[in-house]
Amino acid sequence: MRTVVSSAEMRAAEQAVFARDPEADLMGKAAAAIARIADDVAPDGAVLVVAGAGNNGGDGLFAAALLAERRPVLFWRAFRDAHAAAVAAARAAGCREVDAVGAVAALADCSLVIDAVTGLGSRPGLPLALQTLVDACDAATVPVLSVDLPSGLDADSGALHPSFSAEHTVTFGSVKPCHVQQPAASRCGRVHIVDIGVTVPDTQLRVAEAADVARWWPRPDASSDKYSRGVVLVDTGSEQYQGAAVLSCSGALHAGAGMVRYTGRAASGLILSRFPSVVVGEGRAQAIVLGSGWGDSDGGEGRVALARMHSLPAVVDADALHWLPGGRLDGWLLTPHAGELARLLGCTRAHVEAHPLSCVREAARHTGATVLLKGATQYVAEPSGRVTIAVAGPPWTAQAGSGDVLAGICGALLAAGLPAWRAGVLGASIQAMTAAANPGPYTPDELAARLPAMIAQLSSSPLAR
Numbered sequence: 001m002r003t004v005v006s007s008a009e010m011r012a013a014e015q016a017v018f019a020r021d022p023e024a025d026l027m028g029k030a031a032a033a034i035a036r037i038a039d040d041v042a043p044d045g046a047v048l049v050v051a052g053a054g055n056n057g058g059d060g061l062f063a064a065a066l067l068a069e070r071r072p073v074l075f076w077r078a079f080r081d082a083h084a085a086a087v088a089a090a091r092a093a094g095c096r097e098v099d100a101v102g103a104v105a106a107l108a109d110c111s112l113v114i115d116a117v118t119g120l121g122s123r124p125g126l127p128l129a130l131q132t133l134v135d136a137c138d139a140a141t142v143p144v145l146s147v148d149l150p151s152g153l154d155a156d157s158g159a160l161h162p163s164f165s166a167e168h169t170v171t172f173g174s175v176k177p178c179h180v181q182q183p184a185a186s187r188c189g190r191v192h193i194v195d196i197g198v199t200v201p202d203t204q205l206r207v208a209e210a211a212d213v214a215r216w217w218p219r220p221d222a223s224s225d226k227y228s229r230g231v232v233l234v235d236t237g238s239e240q241y242q243g244a245a246v247l248s249c250s251g252a253l254h255a256g257a258g259m260v261r262y263t264g265r266a267a268s269g270l271i272l273s274r275f276p277s278v279v280v281g282e283g284r285a286q287a288i289v290l291g292s293g294w295g296d297s298d299g300g301e302g303r304v305a306l307a308r309m310h311s312l313p314a315v316v317d318a319d320a321l322h323w324l325p326g327g328r329l330d331g332w333l334l335t336p337h338a339g340e341l342a343r344l345l346g347c348t349r350a351h352v353e354a355h356p357l358s359c360v361r362e363a364a365r366h367t368g369a370t371v372l373l374k375g376a377t378q379y380v381a382e383p384s385g386r387v388t389i390a391v392a393g394p395p396w397t398a399q400a401g402s403g404d405v406l407a408g409i410c411g412a413l414l415a416a417g418l419p420a421w422r423a424g425v426l427g428a429s430i431q432a433m434t435a436a437a438n439p440g441p442y443t444p445d446e447l448a449a450r451l452p453a454m455i456a457q458l459s460s461s462p463l464a465r
């Protein structure tokens with residue numbers, strides 16, 4: 001699990017270092033890391049450093065001075081002003097200064113561009129000369145290494161603004177929101193996190209990693225039976241949306257449920273023909289999955305209320321989200337997409353898409369449930385305000401039916417005894433990781449069938465220990 005740190009939290013942590021040691025050379029450490037990574041990702045050829053007026057530019061220009069010991073380095077001061085000591089160091093090391101026109105022309109001869117224009121102090125909107133260089137970088141094949149974040153993005157959000165598109169980003173201490181929230185995260189390329197001696201605080205925002213999924217995924221042991229592994233009661237699908245029932249059962253079974261009981265309104269023959277182990281009808285269970293593919297079928301309110309009376313953990317998906325009962329929904333996992341969350345909160349989908357973090361937090365605080373907001377970035381908010389971002393995956397899973405499978409996966413994890421937040425994080429993460437390992441337009445059921453191989457691989461990997 002990695003802590004995600006805002007620009008204000010990072011600046012405060014930096015100040016704490018200087019309060020302890022006014023001579024601390026954080027910029028020197030940052031520059032050394034940038035130079036090392038630059039040599040790793042592009043070992044030969046000339047480097048163009050584009051420097052801004054603040055400390056991000058300082059990092060880049062001190063890195064330029066280090067790189068100039070072994071390869072040609074050019075630099076452009078994009079805002080004319082720049083960190084004076086860093087400019088002096090770059091000049092003394094033999095770096096050649098170019099102007100805006102020279103910077104664009106230099107792209108043809110460079111093997112790497114280091115983007116050190118803005119970092120934590122970045123505000124949206126690039127001056128024209130800089131935008132021209134950004135466009136030229138996009139058109140050229142030369143890779144960009146961004147310092148802290150692709151200049152132009154806002155460190156504290158996933159919103160897109162005109163910016164560099166980096167192949168690599170080197171950041172300090174910990175990731176910032178723009179590195180882990182889409183669509184901005186797609187501009188960051190591979191993110192290298194380097195320790196420069198700043199102690200990162202614990203925050204209410206974290207991002208899960210493959211190792212967390214490997215460590216926490218429930219595995220049966222010699223004393224396991226179907227009940228201890230977890231029985232999932234699945235009330236999904238309808239006459240109109242029969243497939244949703246098949247998909248949610250598939251998610252639960254392929255995620256390792258001990259047993260699935262189906263109580264929904266799709267044709268049971270259809271489900272049994274795909275999954276003969278499913279038992280049709282009520283019975284002992286450890287978790288419930290509700291709502292996927294209900295459409296406007298009757299009795300939603302009563303079915304959700306009945307589930308509440310069972311006092312079992314439940315996944316509440318799709319159409320069941322219309323019928324949330326009053327009171328605190330402890331132990332429940334709500335799985336809305338942006339449109340469904342907007343309806344829950346009484347705001348617009350555009351508002352949720354612009355402010356996903358605050359919206360998902362508000363829904364969890366308001367309902368007392370854990371809320372998994374599905375989408376390109378998947379957020380799991382607890383009523384306490386803590387949010388965990390699931391492991392990211394490719395956009396191929398953005399298709400009808402993925403959510404039905406995910407509800408089933410999360411149901412299996414709840415039935416195995418995981419707390420709702422962990423079930424949401426692991427469910428969303430395993431689906432994304434499986435899609436990443438099987439790139440291409442797989443259907444949701446084909447991808448569900450590949451979950452066991454991913455779970456087996458994780459369980460036997462050193463990450464699981």
Ligand SMILES: NC(=O)C1=CN([C@@H]2O[C@H](COP(=O)(O)OP(=O)(O)OC[C@H]3O[C@@H](n4cnc5c(N)ncnc54)[C@H](OP(=O)(O)O)[C@@H]3O)[C@@H](O)[C@H]2O)[C@@H](O)CC1
Binds near residue numbers: 117
């Ligand atoms: N914190 C840490 O632990 C460490 C931090 N370190 C480094 O410091 C960086 C933060 O430095 P920073 O505070 O000087 O801000 P930075 O990002 O250089 O930008 C400010 C300048 O850019 C300008 N500007 C911004 N946007 C603009 C735009 N759209 N168009 C035009 N101008 C724009 C802005 O202008 P202004 O807003 O003042 O008008 C100001 O001049 C951080 O990212 C990391 O790299 C490391 O050295 C060591 C450890």
Ligand SMILES: [K+]
Binds near residue numbers: 116117149
């Ligand atoms: K930058």
